[in-house]
Every structure is written in structure tokens, then in C-alpha cells.
Amino acid sequence: MASFFSASEVVELAMRIEQKGQAFYLLAADEAEDPGAKEFFDYFAEEESKHELFFRGMRDRIGHIEIPPGSDADEYAHYVMALIDSHDVFNFDYTTAFKTGDFSFEDAVRVAMRFEKDTILLFTELKKMVPEAEQQFVEECIDEERGHLRLLSSKLKG
Template sequence: MAHFFHANEVAKAAVEIEQKGREFYLRVADKAQNEELRDFFRYLADEESKHEEIFANLLERLGSVELPAWSTKEEYADYLRSLIESHSLFNGGLAEKYMSDADDADTAIRMAMGFEKDTILFFMEMRDMVPAKERGAVERCIDEERLHLRRLDEMLTRMRQS
């Protein structure tokens, strides 16, 4: 017999990821020493806001979904909880510490890269949970997070060269 897990619970976590990401980017933008970096982090904050809206809208439409065949409800719930709790913006107050420690561009960009990678992994799992008609929105967010990761890497390279 198939077990069901509420995808809207995962969508709630996605909304929170995007909210915390936006907060992180705004805080590091305020600390940025040059205009290019400040504008870049503000752009990323805006992107997180767009994703937050996408997931907030999904939240209302999602119900229960079938779990992967390899897991029980408890196993999958534990796995998803682990993904969320190990996310760089969720692990026990470290997000706030990261934000306060991001005094230099190199540190802020590296933290942002970790955040983006964790988010991609979470969204890839989420994509497999939502109904087929909703996967396109999650896919677009994954693609945009991948783009953010590439742009962060490019910015890190530029900052190190200057």
C-alpha cells in the first residue's frame, strides 16, 4: 500500500528557504564594500523573493503525493527533515552567525554558494514529490538556482582577481 506525504509541508519549507535566503542576501548587500557586489546581492535577494512567491502559490495547490517506492512515510519524513535541518540557513542559529560573519566578499560569496547548493538539492527532491503539472515551476527554480551558483562563482573569481 502506498504511503502519502503532504507536499504542501515541503512547499512551506521552500517558502522559508527563500525568505531566509532573501534576508541573507539583503544583509550581505548592506555590508558590501563596493557597488557591484551590493547590486549583485540585491539582485539575488529579488530572485529569492520571486521564488518565495512561486512556492507560496504552489502551497495552496498541493495536497498529498505518493512517496518513493524505496521509503516508508517515516523514512521519507526523516530524510526531508534532515535535508531542511542540514540546509546552511537552517542549522541551529548558524544562519544568523553566517550573516554576522560575512564581513568580506569572499566569505559572503562562499556562504551564498553553499546556500544555493543546499537549495538546489532540496528543490530536486521537492520536484519529485509534486504532481507532474506543478513540476515545471520547481524546475524553473532549480535552473535559476543553478544560474545563481554559476554567477556567484564568476563573482568570486572577479573579486579575487581585483
């Protein structure tokens, strides 16, 4: 396999995504008027914090990142950068949206769902790039993100 990004670059990106997710959920909790909504978003903020710590530990354990077999390094790099650039958490000023008062609980849940879906997609690619010994840990994070997506979705149905 060809060498790709350094491990620290990719894992730092995962940490940054989790930090931004935590900031979003804390903002949503702070702006929530309903105590149940505040508790709901605080839970997700804590989950993002746990994931950041997980990736911080991974950063210290792994050496290099490799592209999946059969991939062209330049094309794959463009693909991963497109995933990063299009990740919802990097493309909208949620602080302004919350402060205008036009951002409902349902809006916040829908944004959180997009954030979780984008993260699942990016972590699925990350899993392909880390050493085999680390893949199970990334899969666990993906599973947790899937659970978050289901929980968020249930709030819209209830």
C-alpha cells in the same frame, strides 16, 4: 504511492528557505561597501523573493505530497528532515559574522554558494514529491538556482 507530508508543510518550508535566503542577501547588500557588490547581492535578494512568490502560488494549487516510488515513508521522512536540518541557511548567524567585520565579499559569496547548493538538493527532492503537473515549475526553480550557483562561482574566479 503512500501519503507523505501535507503540501502546505513542504511548500511552506520552501517558502521559508527563500525568505531566509532573501534575508541573507539583503544583509550582504547592506553590509557591502562596494556598490557593485551591493548591486550583486540585491539582485539575488530579488530572485529569492520571486521564488517565494512562486512557492506561495504552488501552495494554493496542490493538495498532497507523495514519497517517490519504492521509498520507505519513515526513512524518506528522516532523509528529508536531515536535508532541512543541515541546510546552511538554518545553521549560522550571519548577522553576527557581518557585524564583526571578519566577513569578506568572498566569504559571503561562498556562503551563498553553499546556500544555493543546499537549496538545489532540497528542491530536487521536493520535485519528486509534488504532483506531476507541478514538477515542471519546481524544475524551473532548480534551474534558476543552478544559474545562481554559476553566477556566484564566476565572482570568485573574476
